[in-house]
Amino acid sequence: xxxxxxxxxxxxxxxxxxxxxxxxxxxxAPCPNAVLGKPGAQHDGLAVVDLDPRSPTYSQITSLxxxxxxxxxxxxxxxxxxxAALCPYAPHPHVERRYxxxxxxxxxxxYVFDTKPDPKNPRLARTIEAKEISERSxxxxxxxxxxxxxxxYVSALGAPDGNGPGGIFLLDCESFDVLGxxxxxxxxxxxxxxxxxxxxxxTLLTSEWGTPxxxxxxxxxxxxxxxxxxxxxxxxDLRRRRHVQELDIGDEHQMALELRPAxxxxxxxxxxxxxxxxxxxxxxxxxxxxxxDKWAIRKVITIPAEPAAADDLPPLLKGFGAVPPLVxxxxxxxxxxxxxxxxxxxxxxxQYDVSDPFNPKHVGSVHIGGITRxxxxxxxxxxxxxxxxxxxxxxxxxxxxxxxxxxxxxxEQFYPEGMKGWMVKIDADPNGGMKMDxxxxxxxxxxxxxxxxxxxxxxxxxxxxxx
Amino acid sequence: xxxxxxxATLALLGAYHGLSPGMGWLFAVALGLQEKSGRAVVxxxxxxxxxxxxxxGLAVALVAAGKASIPDGxxxxxxxxVLVGFGVWKLVRPRHPRWVGMRVTAKDLVVxxxxxxxxxGAGLMLLPVFMLGEDNPMPCHGAGCHxxxxxxxxxxxxxxxxxxxxxxxxxxxxxxxxxxxxxxxxLSILRRAWFDLDRIWAGALILAGVLALVL
Numbered sequence: 154x155x156x157x158x159x160x161x162x163x164x165x166x167x168x169x170x171x172x173x174x175x176x177x178x179x180x181x182a183p184c185p186n187a188v189l190g191k192p193g194a195q196h197d198g199l200a201v202v203d204l205d206p207r208s209p210t211y212s213q214i215t216s217l218x219x220x221x222x223x224x225x226x227x228x229x230x231x232x233x234x235x236x237a238a239l240c241p242y243a244p245h246p247h248v249e250r251r252y253x254x255x256x257x258x259x260x261x262x263x264y265v266f267d268t269k270p271d272p273k274n275p276r277l278a279r280t281i282e283a284k285e286i287s288e289r290s291x292x293x294x295x296x297x298x299x300x301x302x303x304x305x306y307v308s309a310l311g312a313p314d315g316n317g318p319g320g321i322f323l324l325d326c327e328s329f330d331v332l333g334x335x336x337x338x339x340x341x342x343x344x345x346x347x348x349x350x351x352x353x354x355x356t357l358l359t360s361e362w363g364t365p366x367x368x369x370x371x372x373x374x375x376x377x378x379x380x381x382x383x384x385x386x387x388x389x390d391l392r393r394r395r396h397v398q399e400l401d402i403g404d405e406h407q408m409a410l411e412l413r414p415a416x417x418x419x420x421x422x423x424x425x426x427x428x429x430x431x432x433x434x435x436x437x438x439x440x441x442x443x444x445x446d447k448w449a450i451r452k453v454i455t456i457p458a459e460p461a462a463a464d465d466l467p468p469l470l471k472g473f474g475a476v477p478p479l480v481x482x483x484x485x486x487x488x489x490x491x492x493x494x495x496x497x498x499x500x501x502x503x504q505y506d507v508s509d510p511f512n513p514k515h516v517g518s519v520h521i522g523g524i525t526r527x528x529x530x531x532x533x534x535x536x537x538x539x540x541x542x543x544x545x546x547x548x549x550x551x552x553x554x555x556x557x558x559x560x561x562x563x564x565e566q567f568y569p570e571g572m573k574g575w576m577v578k579i580d581a582d583p584n585g586g587m588k589m590d591x592x593x594x595x596x597x598x599x600x601x602x603x604x605x606x607x608x609x610x611x612x613x614x615x616x617x618x619x620x
Numbered sequence: 621x622x623x624x625x626x627x628a629t630l631a632l633l634g635a636y637h638g639l640s641p642g643m644g645w646l647f648a649v650a651l652g653l654q655e656k657s658g659r660a661v662v663x664x665x666x667x668x669x670x671x672x673x674x675x676x677g678l679a680v681a682l683v684a685a686g687k688a689s690i691p692d693g694x695x696x697x698x699x700x701x702v703l704v705g706f707g708v709w710k711l712v713r714p715r716h717p718r719w720v721g722m723r724v725t726a727k728d729l730v731v732x733x734x735x736x737x738x739x740x741g742a743g744l745m746l747l748p749v750f751m752l753g754e755d756n757p758m759p760c761h762g763a764g765c766h767x768x769x770x771x772x773x774x775x776x777x778x779x780x781x782x783x784x785x786x787x788x789x790x791x792x793x794x795x796x797x798x799x800x801x802x803x804x805x806x807l808s809i810l811r812r813a814w815f816d817l818d819r820i821w822a823g824a825l826i827l828a829g830v831l832a833l834v835l
Binding site for chain 1 (some may be wrong): 641642646647649650653654656687714715716717718719720721722723724734796807808810811814818819
């Protein structure tokens with residue numbers, strides 16, 4: 154245990170922006186073949202990508218650590234400890250940001266990788282089995298993970314039988330023991346997806362996708378058109394673990410996914426992305442905010458679908474004659490100034506200036522891939538499939554990285570010719586605007602690429618108790 | 621023979637406790653930053669000091685009860701064992717209570733501070749002073765003696781004076797650090813200077829236990 158606080162912990166988001174530049178990215182690399190029952194199944198892995206431009210192996214995968222089982226579907230990841238350890242009501246800053254936790258969305262295992270002895274060659278240190286999670290919390294399909302002031306918080310999509318409710322369970326940040334279910338009173342909440350918090354306001358928020366049975370075999374068109382996927386934001390009392398308020402955005406909006414609260418802990422607003430409107434296939438971003446004693450939500454960004462010929466569309470979309478943007482991820486820079494929006498369907502990454510969160514301004518775009526556009530990359534050989542998906546922003550906000558894989562069965566529906574994983578980099582202007590780095594192109598072979606974590610923290614891994 | 625060392629020790633330990641970020645000054649700074657107000661920093665410190673005083677008072681009450689009912693030799697052994705054992709346990713398992721959040725009332729702060737001080741053994745650390753310094757009334761020089769002067773540490777009012785002195789020193793030290801950090805040096809000090817006080821604290825507990833036995 155170190156005698157000084159971990160140097161990658163920062164009291165405030167402003168200080169985190171002054172951190173040294175990232176040198177490594179840890180990228181979840183699931184192999185689709187085991188899930189799809191295809192030959193050539195490989196183990197999922199954690200890929201290490203060299204981000205140091207002075208290094209001879211810059212923009213290459215320098216190592217890939219496989220997990221021991223097949224078909225786990227590694228998905229998101231998070232650190233065992235981060236800047237929240239400096240929170241003044243539970244200060245314990247002499248732990249380390251050392252273990253990268255990788256929940257598996259299909260097998261429900263959580264793999265714990267030790268990045269300390271050699272950051273370029275992490276090693277699998279422990280496996281938390283699905284049985285331990287289900288026995289101690291009643292949950293399965295762990296999805297998103299945040300290092301909190303008092304524990305590691307993990308969201309889970311549902312129960313072991315594949316139905317709801319989904320929720321949150323806690324892990325000890327040093328022993329990794331499953332401490333149990335977080336919610337004491339869930340009120341009307343049933344569906345689950347993402348979560349994050351306003352530490353300065355003792356408020357936790359959760360969003361809705363669907364139960365494991367609703368998503369594991371791909372989008373179920375009857376459920377989508379029947380408006381059965383999630384469309385609510387839930388507000389919770391973080392201290393008392395109680396449901397406080399439900400914000401329903403209306404069931405024409407399906408799949409309320411990513412939550413990105415303002416990093417400044419004195420602020421009480423944030424952004425939620427919604428994948429698709431069944432009315433016109435548009436995607437949207439919503440702003441939640443305080444309104445007197447209550448919380449309120451409003452739509453602040455609408456991204457329309459793009460017309461397309463039925464012949465160019467996958468079977469799922471042929472009847473619509475349009476490509477939905479499919480906003481599957483968003484990310485907010487640490488200064489709360491720029492919001493990045495992945496349009497996985499149309500193959501566009503959008504940059505919005507959200508200095509005034511009620512009036513976002515679209516200030517930048519890059520295109521790559523897309524269901525019908527298939528925008529190429531200068532260094533890619535062959536067709537670029539997939540589109541901007543998991544997006545991560547460097548601490549200083551100057552570099553944006555993203556990958557193209559969503560979730561195996563969903564990838565197959567929207568990109569039925571299959572896809573190979575890739576990762577690209579964008580250079581962002583601090584005054585707005587961005588451009589694709591033509592030299593940065595990482596290929597993952599038969600594996601796909603999902604969430605990116607930057608060594609030492611990034612714009613979606615830490616939360617702060619000081620402004 | 622009268623000496624002021626027990627009183628000076630109580631005050632020094634109060635200042636030491638006040639310097640520890642885990643005892644509350646950091647919380648006060650955070651609340652001040654949240655409200656963008658230096659007054660909020662000061663406002664938070666009083667309930668934090670009160671919670672600390674209650675925790676210390678509890679330990680002192682225990683030793684007072686012990687003195688009344690347990691022979692001195694046994695009591696010093698028991699105190700030493702408790703202190704060394706607690707110190708070792710804090711070294712091996714340096715955990716904190718993890719309770720409350722950022723939206724707190726004064727009552728929350730009192731309870732939080734009580735929990736933190738108790739879990740860290742703030743009161744325990746003072747016990748050897750009470751055991752070894754029982755024959756040392758608070759010194760009094762000149763005409764301006766205050767009410768507590770001349771009090772023996774073994775009387776109820778002496779205990780109260782000792783707890784008050786310790787708490788006052790704790791409050792002054794924590795206020796000084798909190799206001800300097802809030803107004804002058806800023807939070808970057810946390811990254812440079814926040815060495816692991818818990819391990820030093822655990823060492824102080826073990827040392828106090830040894831002193832209780834050998835002196």
